[in-house]
Amino acid sequence: MQNFIIKFYKVCLSFSLLVYSFTLVSCAKPNYQDSPDIQKQSQLKQTQNCSIRFQKQTDLCIQMQWTQLQNPDQMGRFNFYIYQINDPKTPLDIKQSITIKLSMPSMTHDSRPVIITKLADLHFDANKIWFSMSGLWQIHFLIDSNDEAKDEAIVEYTY
Amino acid sequence: MNILISLFLIIASPICVYASACCGGGLSLPSLIAGDQKAQIALGYSQINPDTDVLASGVWQKHKGSEYTRQLKLEGAKILSDPWQMGLGLGLEQRNISGDAGGTSSGLGDSNISLAYENLPEWDYNPYKPKGQLFLNLVIPTGRSIYDDPSQNSLDSHGRGFWSISLGQYLSKIIFNWDTFALLEVHHSFERSFQSTLSNYDLKPGNGLSWGFGAGYNIQNWRIGSSFIWNYEDPIESSQNSSASLQRWASLQTSLAYLLENDQTLSLSYSNQLLFGSPLNTTLNQIVTFNYQKRWMR
Numbered sequence: 153m154q155n156f157i158i159k160f161y162k163v164c165l166s167f168s169l170l171v172y173s174f175t176l177v178s179c180a181k182p183n184y185q186d187s188p189d190i191q192k193q194s195q196l197k198q199t200q201n202c203s204i205r206f207q208k209q210t211d212l213c214i215q216m217q218w219t220q221l222q223n224p225d226q227m228g229r230f231n232f233y234i235y236q237i238n239d240p241k242t243p244l245d246i247k248q249s250i251t252i253k254l255s256m257p258s259m260t261h262d263s264r265p266v267i268i269t270k271l272a273d274l275h276f277d278a279n280k281i282w283f284s285m286s287g288l289w290q291i292h293f294l295i296d297s298n299d300e301a302k303d304e305a306i307v308e309y310t311y
Numbered sequence: 312m313n314i315l316i317s318l319f320l321i322i323a324s325p326i327c328v329y330a331s332a333c334c335g336g337g338l339s340l341p342s343l344i345a346g347d348q349k350a351q352i353a354l355g356y357s358q359i360n361p362d363t364d365v366l367a368s369g370v371w372q373k374h375k376g377s378e379y380t381r382q383l384k385l386e387g388a389k390i391l392s393d394p395w396q397m398g399l400g401l402g403l404e405q406r407n408i409s410g411d412a413g414g415t416s417s418g419l420g421d422s423n424i425s426l427a428y429e430n431l432p433e434w435d436y437n438p439y440k441p442k443g444q445l446f447l448n449l450v451i452p453t454g455r456s457i458y459d460d461p462s463q464n465s466l467d468s469h470g471r472g473f474w475s476i477s478l479g480q481y482l483s484k485i486i487f488n489w490d491t492f493a494l495l496e497v498h499h500s501f502e503r504s505f506q507s508t509l510s511n512y513d514l515k516p517g518n519g520l521s522w523g524f525g526a527g528y529n530i531q532n533w534r535i536g537s538s539f540i541w542n543y544e545d546p547i548e549s550s551q552n553s554s555a556s557l558q559r560w561a562s563l564q565t566s567l568a569y570l571l572e573n574d575q576t577l578s579l580s581y582s583n584q585l586l587f588g589s590p591l592n593t594t595l596n597q598i599v600t601f602n603y604q605k606r607w608m609r
Contacts, residue, residue, distance in 0.1 A: 224408070224412060225412060226411065257554035258367035258555060260514060280463050286364035
């Protein structure tokens with residue numbers, strides 16, 4: 153029994169030394185990349201023809217533009233408005249408040265609700281946007297419309 | 312001399328919290344009595360500085376903004392009756408994000424309770440045979456997690472948010488002036504439901520694994536040592552999210568310890584998570600820990 157333990161320990165020790173040697177030469181390989189320019193992403197969204205649609209009411213479109221990028225002194229902020237693609241000037245009958253949540257799919261994190269203020273008909277200000285770490289985030293726009301279940305539009309951002 | 316080194320071996324054991332990812336929490340390993348003591352207590356103070364975020368795609372980005380976390384951890388272990396021992400760990404945490412959008416938040420971190428069994432006793436002077444301890448560790452989510460955090464910037468999260476149980480094997484051996492250890496641990500974190508004003512769904516954190524090894528060289532009352540711990544966590548799955556990614560990271564720790572008396576030790580350690588392995592979907596930290604330990608001999 154003791155011989156077995158000694159042999160087992162020798163094997164473990166050899167394996168550990170092998171792995172240790174391996175790890176010494178297998179240093180981490182940093183793949184640093186600058187984060188994308190959110191302002192440019194935002195402008196790109198403005199120039200495209202309805203890149204953000206709701207999942208159920210596919211004729212509903214969102215346009216958004218960042219007014220304040222997140223920095224240590226300020227939370228992020230953006231304006232957005234919702235319109236019908238075929239009839240942009242007709243106000244929509246959105247009964248209840250619009251809500252926005254931020255989520256980080258890779259970490260399964262959710263954030264607290266974003267503060268939304270109505271600026272004009274279907275034109276809103278979204279404030280207190282905070283991404284707690286770098287990575288791919290989703291901005292979920294949720295509306296209650298015509299007594300149906302919540303409809304959702306999702307925008308992806310890499311912070 | 313071996314008695315002196317065996318006292319040092321205790322501080323070689325992985326009593327630290329290996330913080331990872333954003334917003335509190337991280338792997339917690341139990342406090343173990345590896346020497347000839349009947350009880351020990353340790354007070355550790357750590358400062359954790361996030362350096363780099365590694366995305367799920369493998370891309371590295373310097374952590375934006377300036378923030379740090381400070382942890383105060385009280386750990387104790389006691390021999391129940393040979394070969395059994397139990398341990399307890401409690402933590403306080405303070406998180407700080409600088410700037411007008413940040414702030415400071417303090418709270419209880421996650422706690423742990425452990426039971427260990429000496430399955431490979433070291434009763435003879437065999438030059439090869441290590442001392443082995445099998446341990447069971449229960450992590451209690453006493454710290455508020457990011458899922459329960461009402462703050463807008465996730466500042467109030469100080470724990471991982473899941474009950475977790477782990478089974479591990481710890482091996483230690485003194486060879487001349489060297490002390491060595493190896494560790495293998497697997498854990499399972501339990502499913503929980505998550506409710507907020509916007510969401511209501513179940514979170515399934517799955518399993519995790521950590522393994523590591525280390526060694527230290529002892530000169531009189533001083534010990535200098537180094538250890539390497541590799542960690543893996545399953546993706547946290549939910550019904551609302553099919554894009555969750557696994558997490559992995561590796562920590563290299565170097566430490567300097569001084570034996571004040573036969574029953575007291577001071578140590579200073581530095582841990583860096585940027586140097587080794589192939590990290591994924593995590594925040595890589597640099598951690599400085601100051602530790603004081605008091606022991607009661609048999």
